[in-house]
Amino acid sequence: MSSLSIVAGIDVSKTKLDVYIHPLGNYRIFNNTAFNPQILKINP
Numbered sequence: 802m803s804s805l806s807i808v809a810g811i812d813v814s815k816t817k818l819d820v821y822i823h824p825l826g827n828y829r830i831f832n833n834t835a836f837n838p839q840i841l842k843i844n845p
Contacts, residue, residue, distance in 0.1 A: 807822060807823070807824070807825065808823045809821070810822075813833075814833075816832070817830055817832060817833055818830070818833055819831075
């Protein structure tokens with residue numbers, strides 16, 4: 802059985818939140834004043 806490692810990189814600053822999911826290649830930038838956690842749902 803093989804396993805897949807998924808890593809989430811998150812960078813937070815005053816104005817934005819950057820999220821990168823590796824190896825899926827999903828990359829999103831969110832405005833911190835309008836952040837909605839529901840947007841982060843990832844479908845492999």
